[in-house]
Amino acid sequence: MPIDARKVAHDSTDPALAAQGKTAVLYRMALPDHLCPSGQKARWLLKRQGYEVDDRLFHERSDVDGFKEAHGVSTTPQIWIEGRRVGGYSDLREKLTNYDPKATTYRPVLYLFAVAAGTALALSIGVLGAITWQSLGWFISVSMILLGMQKLRDIESFTTMFLNYDLVARKWVPYAYVYPWVETGAGILMTGMLLTWLAAPAALFIATVGAISVFKAVYIDKRELKCACVGGNSNVPLGFVSLTENLMMMGMAIVMLIQIAA
Known part of the structure; x- marks a missing residue:
C-alpha cells in the first residue's frame, strides 16, 4: 500500500529503521x-528507481x-535508503544513477549541435522549400550563435578557461572578452547573409587563431585541458570538438569571401 505522500516530518520513527528494502x-x-x-x-528520482517514499x-x-541540529546536517532534503543516510539530492543522484x-x-x-541542425533544417525547408547547401551554412552560423551565447552566459568563467590556451588572449587579455561577441555577431550576420564583408573576415580571424591555438595546446604540447567552446565550467575536453568548431567557421568564412570576390 503506498505511503501517504503528505506525511509530516513529526514522525518519530527512526529513518534508518524505516528505510529498509525498497522503502526510502x-x-x-x-x-x-x-x-x-x-x-x-529527490522524490521523483526515488519513485523512478522503484522506491516507495516515506515522505516527511x-x-x-x-x-x-x-x-x-538533531542530525548534524546543514541542508535539506535528506534521504535515507537501505538503512543509511545518503545525503541530499545530489548525493542521491550520484548513488542511484552513477552520475x-x-x-x-x-x-x-551534442545537444547544441542537434538544436543547430534542427534550426538549419527548419530554415531551409521553411524559407527555401528544400534542403540545400545553404542548410550546411545555416547549421554552422546557428552553431556559432549558440556557442557564443554559451560563452556570454558566464563570460568570466569562459575567459578563465580560454586564457589557458588561446595564443592571442594570452598576449592580450581583452581579446578573451571580445571573442564571444565576435563569434555571436558573425553568426547572426551569416545567418541573415548580411554584411558579409564584415562577418566573414571576423569569423575567419577568430577561427584561424582558435584552430592554431587548440592544435598547439592539444596535439603539440600534449596538454589536457577543458574546452571553453561551450562556456566556462564545462567538462568537455579540449581537442576535437573545439578544433571542429573553428574549422567549420573557417570553411564557411572562406566560402563567403569567395562568393564576394566572384
Whole structure:
C-alpha cells in the first residue's frame, strides 16, 4: 500500500529503521512560501528507481532548523535508503544513477549541435522549400550563435578557461572578452547573409587563431585541458570538438569571401 505522500516530518520513527528494502525516507521542506525543488526532484528520482517514499514534510521553519541540529546536517532534503543516510539530492543522484559531476562529457556540445541542425533544417525547408547547401551554412552560423551565447552566459568563467590556451588572449587579455561577441555577431550576420564583408573576415580571424591555438595546446604540447567552446565550467575536453568548431567557421568564412570576390 503506498505511503501517504503528505506525511509530516513529526514522525518519530527512526529513518534508518524505516528505510529498509525498497522503502526510502525523505525529509523535505513544504513551507507555506517554499516548496523545496530538490526535495521534489529527490522524490521523483526515488519513485523512478522503484522506491516507495516515506515522505516527511516540514511545514514550519523551526522544524527544519530542529531537524538540521538533531542530525548534524546543514541542508535539506535528506534521504535515507537501505538503512543509511545518503545525503541530499545530489548525493542521491550520484548513488542511484552513477552520475559523476566531474566526469568528461560531450553532451552539452551534442545537444547544441542537434538544436543547430534542427534550426538549419527548419530554415531551409521553411524559407527555401528544400534542403540545400545553404542548410550546411545555416547549421554552422546557428552553431556559432549558440556557442557564443554559451560563452556570454558566464563570460568570466569562459575567459578563465580560454586564457589557458588561446595564443592571442594570452598576449592580450581583452581579446578573451571580445571573442564571444565576435563569434555571436558573425553568426547572426551569416545567418541573415548580411554584411558579409564584415562577418566573414571576423569569423575567419577568430577561427584561424582558435584552430592554431587548440592544435598547439592539444596535439603539440600534449596538454589536457577543458574546452571553453561551450562556456566556462564545462567538462568537455579540449581537442576535437573545439578544433571542429573553428574549422567549420573557417570553411564557411572562406566560402563567403569567395562568393564576394566572384
